[in-house]
Amino acid sequence: MPQNLFPLDSAKPFxxxxxxxHNRWHPDIPPAVTVRPxxxxxxxCREWFDGHIRNDDSAEDIRTAPxxxxxxxxxxxxxxxxxxxxxxxxxxxxxxxIPQEDSGPLAGQGWGYTGIFAKANGGSFLVDQFPDAxxxxxxxxxxxxxxxxxPHVTFTGITHPGxxxxxxxxxxxxxxxxxxxxxxxTDPDRLPPLALPPEPQDAVLTTLSGADFDxxxxxxxxxxxxxxxxGNMDIKNLTAGSRVFYPVxxxxxxxxxxxxxFSQGDGEITFCGxxxxxxxxxxxxxxxxxxxxxxxxxENPLFMPGNTPPQYSEWLAFSGTSVTLDGExxxxxxxxxxxxxxxxxxxxxxxxxxxxxxxxLLLGAAPxxxxxxxxxxxxxxxxxVYLPTAIFDFPIAPSxxxxxxxxxxxxxxxx
Numbered sequence: 001m002p003q004n005l006f007p008l009d010s011a012k013p014f015x016x017x018x019x020x021x022h023n024r025w026h027p028d029i030p031p032a033v034t035v036r037p038x039x040x041x042x043x044x045c046r047e048w049f050d051g052h053i054r055n056d057d058s059a060e061d062i063r064t065a066p067x068x069x070x071x072x073x074x075x076x077x078x079x080x081x082x083x084x085x086x087x088x089x090x091x092x093x094x095x096x097x098i099p100q101e102d103s104g105p106l107a108g109q110g111w112g113y114t115g116i117f118a119k120a121n122g123g124s125f126l127v128d129q130f131p132d133a134x135x136x137x138x139x140x141x142x143x144x145x146x147x148x149x150x151p152h153v154t155f156t157g158i159t160h161p162g163x164x165x166x167x168x169x170x171x172x173x174x175x176x177x178x179x180x181x182x183x184x185x186t187d188p189d190r191l192p193p194l195a196l197p198p199e200p201q202d203a204v205l206t207t208l209s210g211a212d213f214d215x216x217x218x219x220x221x222x223x224x225x226x227x228x229x230x231g232n233m234d235i236k237n238l239t240a241g242s243r244v245f246y247p248v249x250x251x252x253x254x255x256x257x258x259x260x261x262f263s264q265g266d267g268e269i270t271f272c273g274x275x276x277x278x279x280x281x282x283x284x285x286x287x288x289x290x291x292x293x294x295x296x297x298x299e300n301p302l303f304m305p306g307n308t309p310p311q312y313s314e315w316l317a318f319s320g321t322s323v324t325l326d327g328e329x330x331x332x333x334x335x336x337x338x339x340x341x342x343x344x345x346x347x348x349x350x351x352x353x354x355x356x357x358x359x360x361l362l363l364g365a366a367p368x369x370x371x372x373x374x375x376x377x378x379x380x381x382x383x384x385v386y387l388p389t390a391i392f393d394f395p396i397a398p399s400x401x402x403x404x405x406x407x408x409x410x411x412x413x414x415x
Contacts, residue, residue, distance in 0.1 A: 005033045020204065025222075029208065029220070031077065031254055034080060044280050046258065063118050068202040069202045071223045079252055085290055089243065092306065095161060097280075112138050116134040116364075117270070127192060135361075140262060152406050153366070161238060165246065172227075176227060177219070243304045247297055265369075266368055266369055267364075312389075314389045317384050318344040320338065321337050321382055322380050322381045325340075332381045334383055341383045354406070368385055
């Protein structure tokens with residue numbers, strides 16, 4: 001096992017750990033650990049809300065989840081010799097839940113959760129249809145997930161880091177803040193907001209203190225969206241065996257990682273759509289000198305997915321086109337088409353006895369595949385959602401006998 005360079009105690013909050021990470025992006029956040037090219041190492045990771053979400057049958061914690069605290073990131077890891085213009089090569093060697101003797105009260109101890117976020121606290125991909133907060137808790141057995149809140153489903157997790165990236169340069173911070181502020185200004189009172197501006201409250205910046213802390217906290221960018229440095233990309237295929245090539249913008253690259261997911265469907269559509277967990281990740285790092293110019297990769301990482309995702313061979317696929325629920329025609333709106341495909345899948349699953357919220361939580365957590373299937377046939381784009389049939393313990397394909405009737409269990413808790 002690689003040496004754990006960023007150990008965490010699951011019983012303690014992020015700021016009380018032996019080594020403190022961070023929850024904002026800024027080039028002046030001091031690195032927490034230094035490694036060399038070729039090093040293999042382990043890092044423990046808190047779940048993204050630092051233990052706020054509980055293993056219970058209430059969604060009140062989802063409704064009150066403190067967005068100013070996310071994401072709890074391990075790092076930055078300074079890589080000796082990395083300079084702006086290089087490519088940082090990151091191999092994901094292994095990723096999984098933190099082993100514990102008992103299930104405990106905190107995420108990362110044999111369980112995880114999926115949440116539909118309320119409209120007033122971030123919303124979701126289908127926020128207009130699902131404006132309230134709901135939660136599903138998932139139990140882990142090896143690499144298998146089951147839930148008392150979404151019964152009759154068992155699937156193999158496609159475990160991956162939701163967030164990993166290098167530190168931005170000072171120029172990038174200015175660019176990000178300017179373009180996101182301009183977007184917010186177009187509708188400053190919108191719920192959910194169009195973007196998240198810098199927020200000093202609850203900022204964690206490794207060892208910074210005093211005036212330096214105040215300056216950086218006022219400038220630092222939130223970690224919610226993916227950007228040129230990678231970040232919160234939520235790509236379910238970044239499993240063990242993946243290799244990622246990150247642009248380097250500051251000396252040392254300053255790699256950070258967190259937001260581990262036991263499983264996720266394409267799109268992480270409920271916002272907290274993966275099965276969020278605390279866990280560990282084993283990494284190996286290397287550097288390609290001058291790689292950004294050599295390969296013309298100046299923004300956004302390139303990756304080679306691993307060969308360890310669950311192998312499902314039979315699917316039920318749902319399609320959608322770029323027409324709103326009110327019948328308004330949109331021009332090649334692929335996001336709308338994917339929303340409609342997801343809604344069609346949800347409607348279909350309710351015929352067996354699931355509530356719409358249970359079906360929505362399932363699509364966020366299970367390894368569904370989302371595809372842009374047609375983007376040229378004016379005026380309608382077509383998107384599809386592929387649902388693996390083997391995860392259910394009952395037949396889900398249409399038949400002359402009609403849909404099976406299942407016991408939906410206790411259902412998904414609502415705040």
